[in-house]
Amino acid sequence: MAEQRIVRTVIPLLRRDLILASLKRGERLDGRGLQDVRQFTVRTNYVSKAEGSALVELGKTKVIAGVKTSLVNPFMDTPDQGVLIVNAELSPLASPFFEAGPPGEEDIELARVIDRGLRSAPAIDFGKLAIIPGVKVWGIYVDIYPLDYDGNLIDASGIAAMAALLSAKLPKVKVEDNRVSLLEEYERMPIVRRVAYVSIVKIGNHLVVDPTLEEEFVSDARITFAITEDGNICAIQKGGAGSFTVKELLDAQETAFQAAERIFSVLRSL
Amino acid sequence: MIKRAAQVKLIDEQGRRVDGRLPDEMRPLRIEVGKLKSADGSAYVELGSNKVIAAVYGPREVVPRHEVIPDRALLRCRYAMLPFSVAERKSPQPTRREIEISKVVREALVPAVFLEEYPRTAIDVYINVLEADGGTRTASIIAAATALADAGIAMRDLVAAVAIGKIGNLLVVDINGVEDQYGDGDMPIAMMPRYGEITLIQADGVFTKEEVKRALELASKHIDEIHRLQIKALKETYAKIEEGE
């Protein structure tokens, strides 16, 4: 709820006009083209106590994601699959616009969109995570914490989560008499495909990729595509108070695929 | 979560779905307007076995005061499934799923409402799912948009919605509970039909670019039909009242 109020009172109209004028000329205030993703860096194994972790800096937006694993009981309807739980918290540390307290709708939406992409792709071979089917499986916890909010938390969080998983290690296990023991050796998380998240906002009639905070504030609506390495869409999420025509949506989809390539080129090196 | 249960056959040899429908068929839709007397506007929707009720209160004073927006109305939405709406009792505490749905439903309705007509007020939309069978969020949007109109709130258009699913390589319209659980994709879409503007789109599962395009075409077609039913329900209710029945 706070978000709606903030958007209306913070950005004066003057700034929106400036941004629109720039977009008409095909450029943005930071000099990027409308379809350009910001420069970004990924540092994996940032936190040694986590089984996997990554710190991403996408422009000035910073997100850290950590992967923790533990032995859990499988869900009743999927006894032969591991469990994935994705969580996110928009801590007030990251922005004057975030409030302390229990997860709000923004935190929850972020976590669920990232979860959806990873789960649908599927990014992980969940079957390989079953140790004793019906009894014990690996539980993979991905926790996402933005540290600095300058727009586009979804894409930055997606890179962080994917990178953390790609670099994550699982202890090898031994099963004897229905008991599981952890060995000192490790193996890689069974990732079967990479997923990239690309968010595009609509400002006036312009579709703008990887928005900064200011661009988000003056935008009417947002569309996020989660794209797999094999060229499919594994999640879509529209957000914001505006709308898209069918043509705008399909154009955004095309643009998202192009932008995804930049993200994959970095993820492939991990 | 998308799971493939080999035992559940979602499409038979005649191309019929588990409930006998063809891929391009929607479930029966019934809309009743204005049955709740305390609310400023209301609508009850049955979509297959789904039973959803939406109540609108507003425009009214904003409480808490600090949430007031100076130049427009604050539209709030709360989607909640009742504990007995599903097979396994659902705890009354709001789940993360309900919170996300409340957000996307609100964002599906906002583009249609002339919020600037009612500055410094709140328009509250409450949705209760009495019975769930796949597609509750689309049924909720159908009900909520109708309820907003019933409350006399100024809107550009009604909003209608349908979920397109995927079974193997086949796109199907208006997936039910079983198809949602065991199918290969779920794409709820809401639009303002007169303008062709998409106000909600989500997807779960794997779709090709071509499938996304076709899903939008399919959805558009059925959304027009739903829209006609919403209009009919509103007009017939008020024609009766006007004629003093």
Add this chain to the structure above:
Amino acid sequence: MASTLMSGEKRIVVPGDLVQDRAKARVEGAVYKVNSQIRSKVLGVVLSDDGGKTLKVVPLKGKYIPSEGDLVIGKIVEVGFTSWTVDINSPYLAVLPVSEVTSKPVTIPRSDLSKILDEGDLILARVVSFDKSKEPVLTIKESRLGKIERGIVVEISPNKVPRVIGKKGSMVKLLEELLEVNIIVGQNGRVLVVGRNEKREELAAIVIKKIEAEAHTEGLTSKVREYIKARLT
């Protein structure tokens, strides 16, 4: 396009319905324009005037949103230092400044302000201004405005006010004649009835509620006449 449902002479419309069916008609009321098409904003009826030269979309439902010039019946809910807060049956609370009560300059402390108008008092007022970024401002400076000392106030849905008034005031005139009462209809759905005794006032209140309930039935005027006649004897 959408089905045309009529109620007697009137076409019912929903948000988004195309209103203008004749290129030359002027369209007013709850409408909006997009791409030179005029569409309804609300669930309402299309009234036509002068043989269809002017069309007006009137909402069937909705709260009372004040307009400048509206006559309203308000209830004092708070006494301030230089103004009163007034409930006018709207999502917006109104303000009656001391300067709109009397033309004489006023410099009296709050305790005396309540001597002029106190919490719970009913007033007949007019909306002086409402720019939506602030509360609506009322005045009671005109001669027939001011504190309501006698009579009873009935509350109806603001959308039914035109029906209670009737074409060119015909319904109100009928009630006043038959019941020997004085009726003032506030745009905000509150109606003041002042009669020679309580019984007349109560009967008038019941009749007004009845008109609200059957607002668009055929032959309402004669029904009302019969109803009153039966109860006056």
